[in-house]
Amino acid sequence: MFLKSITIKGFKSFADRVKVDFEPAITGIIGPNGSGKSNISDAIRWVLGEQSAKTLRGGKMEDVIFAGSGKRRALGLAEVTLTLDNRDGALPIDYKEVIIGRRVTRSGESDYLINNNTCRLKDIKELFMDTGIGKDAYSIIGQGKVEAILSENSVDRRELFEEAAGISKHKSRKEEAEKKLDSTEQKLQRIKDIIHEIERQVEPLEKESKKAKKYQEYRSELKELEVNLLANIYLELEEKLDQDITSKQRLSYQLTEAKSAVSEYDLRIGKEKERLEELTADSDQQKENIFEAKSSVERIENKLTLAKQQQDNILEQKGRLESEINRLKERINLNKEEIAKKDKKEIELLEKIKEKSLLLDQKNKELDTLSRELDEKFAVKKGFQDNQLKQITKINRQQHQLETASRDIRRYQEDITALVEQRESLTKEVDKALEEMRNKESRLEEIKKNISDYRNEYNREKTNNSQLQDSLTSLRDEYEEIKDSLNAKSSRLKVLEGMEENYEGYYRGVKNLFKHIEDSEQIKGVCGVIAELINTPQEYETAIEVSLGSTLQNVVVENDQVAKQAIRYLKTSKGGRATFLPLNLISSRSLNQSELSALKIEGAIGVAKDLISYDSKYQNIIENLLGRVIIAKDIDAAVKVSKAADKRVKVVTLDGDVVNPGGAMTGGSRNQNNNLLGRSREIGVLSNQVEDLTLKLKKREESGLKVKESLVESENKLTKVEEQVHQLELKEANYLKDYQQANREVERLRGELAAKDSRIKELRQEIISLESESKELSQALSRLNNDDSSIKERVIELEEKIKKLEATKALYTDEITELKVSIAALRQEKGSLAEELESKEKAIAYAKDEITNKEEEIKRLMDKDKQLNFRKQELDKEKEEMSKEVVRLKNLLDEFRIEISEIKAKINSYQQESKDIRARYEKLQKEYNKIEIDVAQLQVKLENIQTKLQEEYELSIEAASVDIKKITNQNQVEKEIKGLKSSMKRLEPVNLGAIEEYETLSQRFNFLQEQHQDLVESKESLEEVIKEIEDEMEEKFLETFNQVKVEFEKIFTDLFEGGQAQLALEDEDDLLETGIEINAQPPGKKLQKLSLMSGGEKALTATALIFSLLKVNPSPFYVLDELDAPLDDANVNRFANYLNQLSEIAQFIVITHRKGTMAAANALYGVTMQESGVSQLLSLKVDEVGDYEE
Structure with a gap:
């Protein structure tokens, strides 16, 4: 590189x-x-x-x-x-x-x-x-690097040796392992904290679990007693309901019979009235029919007169048409005679044209034959001349190509022999290189598959880890949000409950009375204030509060004795005044049928008592206070409702405006500070919300702990997989390098081999082609020499024949022209004759069409005459029938008048009988309504029992009645139920979830103990990895240092042309951190430290060290x-x-x-x-x- x-x-x-x-x-x-x-x-x-x-x-x-x-x-x-x-x-x-x-x-x-x-x-x-x-x-070595080498800080110098030793990767791996170790220790500490926290929670949760189990035992016993009691009561009520239903069915049958009788009479009266209407209508219709029949007779007589006139016109038109037909037939005969003469002349012309055309065709064919023969002779002559020129050119070219092909064949055969020898040698080299490459490729694919598997596992776990992090963050945010909401609602609930407990907003008398009841049990039978005994939907709170007004604070008591006792207490204690509503004295009030119709007015919502819920025990009280109050949407609707009820009821709007009986109206803004109904509702809503939020908060906390544990487990797994991937990647890099080298060698050898094969194939093909070409060239050369003389003789012979043919062609051309002129004249004469014939034939055709049309018109007129004769006969017959119909209709009209009188008498008789049956029906209806109310009340009681069983115990009445026990002493059972409820009350508050929570927490504690052990093992594993890396780093560093030390001493002497130098480790016991000292002795000087040398000596010493590093582990390139x-x-x-x-x-x-x-x-x-x-x-x-x- x-x-x-x-x-x-x-x-x-x-x-x-x-x-x-x-x-x-x-x-x-x-x-x-x-x-x-x-x-x-x-x-x-x-x-x-x-x-x-x-x-x-x-x-x-x-x-x-x-x-x-x-x-x-x-x-x-x-x-x-x-x-x-x-x-x-x-x-x-x-x-x-x-x-x-x-x-x-x-x-x-x-x-x-x-x-x-x-x-x-x-x-x-x-x-x-x-x-x-x-x-x-x-x-890359500049003045800065030289200064680092020459620096007093010998540790800076060490970095060069580390790079030369190739331990940078190891150092990077060590740093990563140390980071993982640090992360593992942090996770270990977090696990310890979680375990400590769970240990703190286990003991109190165990106590709550035992308490909850005891509570469940009481609740199970209570369920058994209360379900049995309700089932007994249900069966008694059901028996009474069956009796009432039987009576109801009997009355229903009698009502149905009476109703059927009324309906039957109503049906009879209806039918008779319908018949009366039909007869009256029929009578009127008969009168119209008589008038229409007389009019029809007059119309028929008019039609007969018109038919006679039409027949006279038909006879006149027929005579005119027959005269025109005779005239057209005479014209057709004259045209036919002229056509016969023209046809004869046309036949003669056709014979002449045919004769001349045959002669012309014959001459044209002979001329064509002569022209083709002449063209062929010219073409042959030109072909012989062209061939003669080409033959001469081909002979010269073929001789040259024959000589060239012979030389190329000899040269190609020599090249093939050399290439075959080279190919055999290359084939052996390719086979050897392929075998080596396959071995390396197989091992490389195996490593790549392992890396891919581990990377997939790492990516999956990384995704899982990221999701867990997101979940934890989300749970923390939700926890804080729920906590804030819980604190706010708990605070509001505490304030409202305090107000409720202290009876804030109540009159002094009511407040003092209830405080006295709480402190002592002297007054019994107080049910509560109206505000506590009703449940009002939020949208109706304002309307109900205004409707009740101060009666919201009226105290409901069991009877008038309790009311007297409470009044005496307030008097003696000077505690104020209160209004009492004894259940045994207060009667209900309701709207009559006329007033109820006001509810149909648009904007009317309903009767106030029907818009709230309450215990049926207080039904009379509530109906007394709200039974004659209607709730309306707004003030406009309230006024309409009041008018519809004759201003006899109180109408209240949703906003609190009032239309009083008599028409007085009250409205405007209201003080909302003392909303007793809203306070009770808000306490209920807040209590449920606080309970829900507390449960959610606990669930979020538990979920957070679970996610943290999963996160620790995920991070441990990531660490292990990452280390495995790293080890495999090192192996992959080494094998990939070897495989690539082997692959390049195979490709190079294959390329050379393919080139040799291709060249051999090309040369052999060239030889075959050249040999075939040489053979063909020799044969062609011989043929060309023979054909040249023959071509010259044929050209002279052809020129003589062409001259004779050209003279004959001129004679034929003149004869053909004369024939064409003669035929054209004959055809023109025939065309004129054809036009005359066509004109005559068209005239005959037109006359025939006219005759046909006239004959058809005569036929049509005769048909119409026949139709008119037939129509006259029909009209005579129709006139006779209509005269008879007039007489029949007059008789029928008299019959209708008699039947109408009889039906009117029958209707009067049916109406009297129907009136008697209706009176009996109304009496039965009153009896039926009474028993229907009894049945409805029994059904409500039965439904209440079913609802209680379903809501409190999730049981149907059938399930509750399976093992029912007959109760002989109902009071004793009720006493036992009360005792169980008291025992449960003493145990409250009870956390029923503590049983499951305790089991879950115990399982989690065991799981965390296992996680703690896994992390301890992971920590030990990482410490072992770091130790192995450090050992390898020390080994490589020391090996490189010793090699550089030897090279440095040699190069120093070469550069200084004498002297000596030494490299030394400052701390041989700490090879991972030790600095490196340089001591040098230029020629003629003592051994000394770098700091005591001149600038030039320092630079040359640094150069010697750099060159030493280069020789031990050369870099591909250096920038000096x-x-x-x-x-x-x-x-x-x-x-x-x-x-x-x-x-x-x-x-x-x-x-x-x-x-x-x-x-x-x-x-x-x-x-x-x-x-x-x-x-x-x-x-x-x-x-x-x-x-x-x-």
């Missing part, structure tokens, strides 16, 4: 595109100070990945872009490209030529490229790793930037001589202004600034370098 070229554009002082082609040996870059020659070295360092602007002699990376000059504007892009020859496969990439590129813009965008494909800086570093090439490697600057002329010459020796194993690009170094270069480039601030490149000869010396 070597550096072929560098292309620079826009980098530092190189404003224009510049390309430098490097020689495989030594290329010199020269130029005055400040011309920009060192910018070429910087460009190479930059394209290989240098990130420090300071190292590139700038302040920031933007400074590498051409900044402009007096005549040029600044550029926006810097771009550098290196082209390397990789035919030896030194770089692990399947290309014979590798192009490395880098570009940067002023906006900060930067790209790296390998063979014009965008890549990462990491890819470029890995490509050149351990090759000696790189921004920090010893392949003014390395020879501190040397005197004598040392420069020795430097140049040694450079020449080393150029056999490496390529050198030397930036210099020393003539001794220039002389050693195979090619020179001069850098100059002909335009201020812009570097230009020139190709030079050694004798032209005078202007570029310092």
Whole structure:
């Protein structure tokens, strides 16, 4: 491998595109100070990945872009490209030529490229790793690198030895392993923290689990008792329902019979009325029919008169048409006689034309035969003349070709013999190379498959890891969001519950009464205030609150005795006043049928009592307060509803405006601070939300722990897979390099073999072709000589025959012309005769058509006469029938009048009977309505029991009745149920999920213990890997150091022409970190440290060390930037001589202004600034370098 070229554009002082082609040996870059020659070295360092602007002699990376000059504007892009020859496969990439590129813009965008494909800086570093090439490697040596070698800090010097030892990859692997070790330790710590947290949770959760199990035992016993009680009650109610349904069915049957009777009479009356209407209509119709019949008789008489007139006209038209037919027949006879005369003349003309045409055809055929014969003779003559000329040319050419073919055959046979020998040798080489390549390919494919499998596994796990990270982030965000919402709602709930507990917003009497009830149990039978006993949908809260007004705070009690007791307490304690509603005294109120019709008004929503829910126990109370209140959409609708109900009901809008009975209206803005209905609802909603949010928060926390554990497991797996991939990639690179070399060799040998085979085949084909051609040429030459004399004799003979044929042709042409003129005259005469015949025939045809039309017209007239005779007979008959119909219709009209009188009497009788049956039907309907209400109430009670069973125990009534036990003492059962509920109440609050949570937490604890052990093992494994890498690094470093030490001592002596030098390790026990000391003794001086040497001695010592590294592990190319600057002329010459020796194993690009170094270069480039601030490149000869010396 070597550096072929560098292309620079826009980098530092190189404003224009510049390309430098490097020689495989030594290329010199020269130029005055400040011309920009060192910018070429910087460009190479930059394209290989240098990130420090300071190292590139700038302040920031933007400074590498051409900044402009007096005549040029600044550029926006810097771009550098290196082209390397990789035919030896030194770089692990399947290309014979590798192009490395880098570009940067002023906006900060930067790209790296390998063979014009965008890549990462990491890819470029890995490509050149351990090759000696790189921004920090010893392949680019300037004054900064020399200073590092000569530095007092011996550790800086160590980097050169590490690169030479090829341990950069190991160092990178060690760093990665240490990062993984650090990550593993962090994960281990996280696992420990999680385990500690779970240990803290297990003990209290175990207690909650036991408490929950006890609670479930009570609940199971309660379910058994309460389900059995409900089932017994249900069966009793069901029996009563069956009895009521039987009575209802009996009444329904009687109602149906009565209704059927009413319907039957209604049907009879309807039918009779319909019959009456039909008869009346028929009577009217008969009158019209009589009038129509008389009119028809008059119309028939008119039609008979018209038919007689039409028959007279027909006889007159018939006589006229018969006269015209006779005249046309006479004209046809005259035309036929003239046609017969013309036909005879036409036959005579046709005979003459036929005779002349036959003679013309005969003459034309004879002329054609003569012309063809003449053309053939001319063609034959020309053919003989052309052949004569061609024969002479062919004879000369054939003789020349015969001689050439003989010479080529001899030469090709000699070439084939040599090629066959070469092919046999190549075939053996190809077979050997193929066998070697197949072996390498098989092993390489196996490694690639393993890498692909591991990479797929890595990618899958990486995707999983990324998803887990996203899930964890999402869960954290959700956790915080839920937590914030929970805190806000909990705070609001606490405030509302405090208000409810302290009865804030209630009157003083109500508040004092309930506080007294809480502190003592003296007053029993208080059910609660109205606001607590109803549930109101949010959209109706305002309307219901306005409807109830102050009655919202009325206290519902079991009976009037409880009310009296409460009033006495308020009086004696001076606690204020309150209104009480005893259940045994308050009766319901409702709308009558007329008032209910107001609900049909648009905008009416419903009766207030129907828009809320409450315990049926308080039905009378609620109906008393709200049974005569209608809720409307808005004030306009409320006014309409009030009017429709005769202003006897209270109408309230959704916004709280009121139309009172009598028409008074109340409305405007309202104070919303004391919304008792809304407060109760909001507490219920908030309680459910807080419970849901608490559950969600706990679930998110558990999910977060699970995701964290999965993340730890995923990262451990990634670490293992990544290490396996890395090991396989190292093997793959080595095998790929060997395989590519073998493949290139096979392809080269195959190419040569194919070329030999192709050439042999071509030559053999040429020989066969030439031999065949020679044979044909000899035969053709003989034939050509024989045919030449025969052609000359035939040409003379043909010329005589042509003259005779031309004379005969002229005679035939004259005769044919005369015949054509005669035939044309006859045809013209025939044409005129044909036109006359055609005219006569058309006249006859026209006359015949006219006769036919006239005859058809006569026939049509006679047909019409017959039709008129027939029509007259029909009309006479029709007139007689219509006269009879008039008499019949008059008789029928009299019958209709009699039947109408009878039907009217029957209708009056049916109506009286129907009235009696309707009275009986209404009496049965009242009985039916009463029993229907009883049935509905029983069904509601049964449904309530079913609902309770379903909602509380998820049981159907059938399932609850399977093992039912007969209850003899219902009070005792209710007492047991109450006792169980008290026991459950004492255990509350109970976390029923604690049982499952405890089991889940225990499983998680065990899982985390296993994860902890896996991480401990992973940590130990990584520590072992790091130890192996360090051992290998120490071994390679020490081996390289010893080799360089030997070379350094030898090269130092050669460069100084005497003296001695030593390399020493500062700490042999710490090979991974030890610095390297250089002690040197130039000729005639004592052994001393570098710091005590002169500048020239230091430079030459540094050069000796660099050359030592080069010999031990040569880099493909070196860039030496003014390395020879501190040397005197004598040392420069020795430097140049040694450079020449080393150029056999490496390529050198030397930036210099020393003539001794220039002389050693195979090619020179001069850098100059002909335009201020812009570097230009020139190709030079050694004798032209005078202007570029310092």
